[in-house]
Amino acid sequence: MRFRAKIVDLACLNHFSRVINTIAKLAKTCTLRLTVNKLYFILSDRVANGGVSMWCELCQGNFFDEFQMEGVAADHNEIYLELMPENLSRALKTAQNAKAVKIKLTNKHSPCLKVAVELPSLSSSSRIVTHDIPVRVIPRRLWNDFREPVVPDFDVSIYLPVLKTMKSIVERMKNLSNYIVIEANLSGEMNLKIETDVVSVTTHFKDLGNPPWASEDGCQSSAQGRDLQSMAEVRIDIKKLQQLLVGQQVNPTKALCNIVSKRIAHFILLHEDVSLQYFIPALA
């Protein structure tokens, strides 16, 4: 099992740092899956996470100038590591003006990701700051826990409103209630609702647009044949929604939400070379 990679381009480095910062806001601990072409940050839907799950996918070629990976075995050419993304985020904070960043999987006393940041210096020899991030290697028998989630058979798919607006509103609503209802229909309308003994607040968004999903195998999805005005709704923990919105430092190219009525809210946020999926289960 070997892994070493290098980023030299400053723009790629900053972009990578931003992605890691977003992941760090969503999960305290997560799984990093390394393959020949991609990196994945995965959080499975355990009770400990409150049932939320996350799947973030990056093409390594868009970020790394050098990338060498040898998996656990020839026919399973992948590495699964458990780590705390906040550690990686902090290490990359020192790399804002770096000449290069090298990442290597090491096992001196215990498995670590060694992040070596080469900083510019006035003398001829460079300054190198090294961070050793502890990781846990996940054995192959547990890899099934981290399979890619299937896009659920949703009732409504809708583009999200401007995230900044949504973030302000959800933040205020969080002061008033622990739960929020998201409802949307196929006419591009979405409502965010909270209701308590003291107050009820509803925010109405219009003209958001519904993304076109090609139906596979020509079979009927729940969304087809659905009354355009009929709302699909899901009641979720408002803190989980706020975590997702707060973590978005850059506006995504596309942001949408799939709702399975009363079951799950599935968020997809796409940037140029990163895709992030976040699943928030409905509460009773």
Place this chain on the structure above:
Amino acid sequence: MPFSTQSPASGEQYVLTASLDNARNLSSLLRAVHFQDHATCFATANGLRVTVEDAKCIQANAFIQAEIFQEFHVQEESVMFRINLAVFLDCLTIFGASSLPGTSTALRMCYRGYGHPLMLFLEEGGVVTVCRINTQEPEDLLDFNFCSTNVVNKIILQSDGLREAFSELDMTSEVLQITMSPDKPYFRLSTFGNAGSAHLDYPKDSDLMEAFHCNQTQTNSRGIKNKKSSFVNSPATVPQPRHRKKAESSINLQKPDITHVKAVL
């Protein structure tokens, strides 16, 4: 509780309707009196008064004249209800606390009368938020019975200087003592804290002094905590607080003009 989102087309249904182009004018003023979560709203044809009290010894009033609103109708002689001010403020600022340049939140407020919730309709950038806030029985409020003829001493100061003084008060002191006198020190704020006593004097010919009318030397002490928070939260744009001392010892801190905040201790 079922909710309907019917828009308030017919004014006859509501005993109070008000519209404001920029909700932040209202929210910033209410924030100045938000030292307790419960407030009493009192509306007449003249405008809207929001009163907050603490332990029957401190009362803060924010009054917004009807002219400030783009629309202001009160059907009955007066309308009164009690409401959770923290919730009210969260609703008024639902689109964010600070406004982006060029955007403002439009507000429409409607109240159907006793037993009904206060309805707020807020709009910014095409997005509409509807709030229903439950109202409660209004409680008896302290009536300080201010009467102009009993005023013994009256001082009008520019608020910026006083605001700065308040933010520097020694909070280890239990009381704030205010002295007004026709002789030196004219106007003095005193604290008695762990490190010693501190006095802030404003001479009567100070630049900050807009008006100075003192007939008698008077000293008043009050608990420091609430007075400071009320002043520090006040909107900076409203000028001219004035201190008035009456024969019975109470201090009236008032910012006059169209909108004013009055703290009575």
